[in-house]
Amino acid sequence: MGNDMPHVGESDAVKFSRPWPEVRELGRLIWDHLVFVTPLAPSAVIVAMGCHDLRVAVQAARLWHEGWAPLVVVSGGRGKVTSGWAETEARAFARVAREHGVPGDALLLEETAANTGENITATRTLLAERGVPVERGILVAKPYMTRRSLAAALRRWPEAEWLTSAPEVSYDAHLEADAHRFLELMVGDLQRMVVYAERGFQVPMPVPEAAWAAYEELARLGYDRHVIT
Structure with missing residues (x-):
């Protein structure tokens, strides 16, 4: 450079x-x-934190294939960078996850969240409505969003243990x-x-x-x- x-x-x-x-x-x-990326452990859910970087969805799919959790939630409506997208962040992430081999029955879409905190609270509501208990989950985000994602989850979903992962970029x-x-x-x-x-x-x-x-x-x-x- x-x-x-x-x-x-x-x-x-x-x-x-x-x-x-x-x-x-x-x-x-x-x-x-x-x-802030942590070691991983078997978990109930992988939460792909919506954003403009589709590599987050690729990483979530990779973790699913590695068997870290049986379910992937892709969360995101439109945010400050993606406000002009034709589809929600969740739909874009779901499309990428499917392209990388995550089947539909292992994938849930949360399309309302407009920020990091809402990614957590809306995903929590979605899983509660479906009767999915979460003792431990994995947050997948852009590398420089991992610490803030964890800080939000510890406030808004403190009953669960949270791990973090990111694309290797x-x-x-x-x-x-x-x-x-x-x-x-x-x-x-x-x-x-x-x-x-x-x-x-x-x-x-x-x-x-x-x-x-x-x-x-x-x-x-x-x-x-x-x-x-």
């Missing part, structure tokens, strides 16, 4: 006042905190795909780790000082599209 800033226009390059290698390392500090691979949007999303997600805990939406999880300082600097530099004001 060298010292070039990928996927950022010339006007943005003028706007951002730090060299790209420094910006990249600030993002890595946030990534290192947000990514590296920080650098995310940057190569779309650096600007990726950094914006991570900046917003790290802020939500603090703001949503304060509002009672998820359990508090302390943010390291270095990660918070990186958030503040990236927001100052203009990666603030998803920052709550």
